[in-house]
Amino acid sequence: MSKTILYIHQSAELYGSDKTLLYLANGINIRPDFNVIVVIPNDGPLKKKLEAHHIKVIISPIIKVSRSMFTIKSLLLLPFTIITSVNKLKKALKGTKVDIVHSNTLAVLVGAFYAKKYKIRHIWHVHEIIEKPKIVSSIFPVIVDLFSSEVVFNSNASKTFLCNKRPRLLKKSHIVLNGLDREAPKTSTAKIKNIRTNLFKVEKHDVVLGLVGRINKWKGQLLLLEAFKNVKPEFNNLKLIFIGSPPPNQDYFIHDLQNKIEEYKLENDCRIVPFQNNIWGIWDSIDIAVIPSTEPEPFGLVALEAMLAKKLIIAANHGGLVEIILPETGYLFAPNDVKSLEVKIKQSLTNEGQVENFIQKGYKRAINEFSLQTYLNHFIKLYKISF
Numbered sequence: 001m002s003k004t005i006l007y008i009h010q011s012a013e014l015y016g017s018d019k020t021l022l023y024l025a026n027g028i029n030i031r032p033d034f035n036v037i038v039v040i041p042n043d044g045p046l047k048k049k050l051e052a053h054h055i056k057v058i059i060s061p062i063i064k065v066s067r068s069m070f071t072i073k074s075l076l077l078l079p080f081t082i083i084t085s086v087n088k089l090k091k092a093l094k095g096t097k098v099d100i101v102h103s104n105t106l107a108v109l110v111g112a113f114y115a116k117k118y119k120i121r122h123i124w125h126v127h128e129i130i131e132k133p134k135i136v137s138s139i140f141p142v143i144v145d146l147f148s149s150e151v152v153f154n155s156n157a158s159k160t161f162l163c164n165k166r167p168r169l170l171k172k173s174h175i176v177l178n179g180l181d182r183e184a185p186k187t188s189t190a191k192i193k194n195i196r197t198n199l200f201k202v203e204k205h206d207v208v209l210g211l212v213g214r215i216n217k218w219k220g221q222l223l224l225l226e227a228f229k230n231v232k233p234e235f236n237n238l239k240l241i242f243i244g245s246p247p248p249n250q251d252y253f254i255h256d257l258q259n260k261i262e263e264y265k266l267e268n269d270c271r272i273v274p275f276q277n278n279i280w281g282i283w284d285s286i287d288i289a290v291i292p293s294t295e296p297e298p299f300g301l302v303a304l305e306a307m308l309a310k311k312l313i314i315a316a317n318h319g320g321l322v323e324i325i326l327p328e329t330g331y332l333f334a335p336n337d338v339k340s341l342e343v344k345i346k347q348s349l350t351n352e353g354q355v356e357n358f359i360q361k362g363y364k365r366a367i368n369e370f371s372l373q374t375y376l377n378h379f380i381k382l383y384k385i386s387f
Helices: 016-029 045-052 072-093 109-116 136-148 156-165 166-173 189-199 221-234 250-264 277-283 301-306 338-350 352-369 373-383
Strands: 003-009 034-039 058-060 100-104 121-126 150-153 171-174 207-212 236-244 270-273 290-291 311-315 329-331
Touching: 003 016, 003 109, 016 034, 016 045, 016 100, 016 301, 034 072, 045 058, 045 189, 045 311, 058 072, 072 109, 100 109, 109 121, 121 156, 136 156, 136 166, 150 156, 150 166, 150 270, 156 166, 156 171, 166 171, 166 221, 189 277, 207 221, 207 277, 221 236, 221 338, 250 270, 277 301, 290 301, 290 338, 301 311, 301 329, 301 352, 311 338, 311 352, 329 338, 338 352
Parallel strands: 003 034, 003 100, 034 058, 100 121, 121 150, 150 171, 207 236, 207 290, 236 270, 290 311, 311 329
Antiparallel strands: none
């Protein structure tokens, strides 16, 4: 008899943790010994992708952690919110027996309370390094300890951060590095030309720096823009493309970025392209991937995507990124250091032999060390522990 895994996730978008959930849920669902149900808070591209793979999706409140939760009013209402959310989920499941609850990211709480109430094994999958606000950073290790059967971390960096605050978590912790396979063939030359001409607005011989990711305060868009401004006078054919959108109801991030582009008078050399579903076409159309995160990335799935697309990577030297990108597979710069970033950009544009060596070694590392099947095998083994 198949076992039912109930995944709880924080959004219906298609960024890092959304994609890892999609790959995991699909890889588990196609097996005859498992049945998958995914709970998300709203409709969106992730829901469509899951349903295209014949995965059941439930839209239900997930009790998402946010700064607004820590107001006096919200804290007073929290018990009612928990009871209401758990009851709504129970009703939506329509009597389905759940064998494992898998909370995908720290930001969702309903899975923890649902599993506790109905005495179901609960796996908490940590994709974050939460340093701020301090109250959340202090409380979460305790909550995870009290409400989880096992804890899965997506990197050594995320494990170290949480377990240092709550050492007793170590005894039930696992590290499962994200896995990824390229599911799309190499983009045709004609399609690449179309993307670069009509979407990026660049010329044939332009060199395109690309930052793929959500536009927010810590992904490093403003840091990269400043470095680009300083390097640009030496490289006339250099262009910069930001690919991504801000979080819901936080459009001010994109307005701030656009205003800074105009302040630097870079409107002809830098563009913001909204989130794209066909991410492999985007990767194939840029020349250099930059990951300038100003806070430590828990993992950094975009680094794997860039490696699988055979792109040179320039990345901040902290967090989970250093578990993916080695000194022999890409350029690492001092975090939050615009001058260090400028140096690496210049090296990437003038050191052709080293660049090609980085690209080839990076591709081999992605294929050999971060395959999707390896990722799935870890979870299959973990799910079957109590079966």
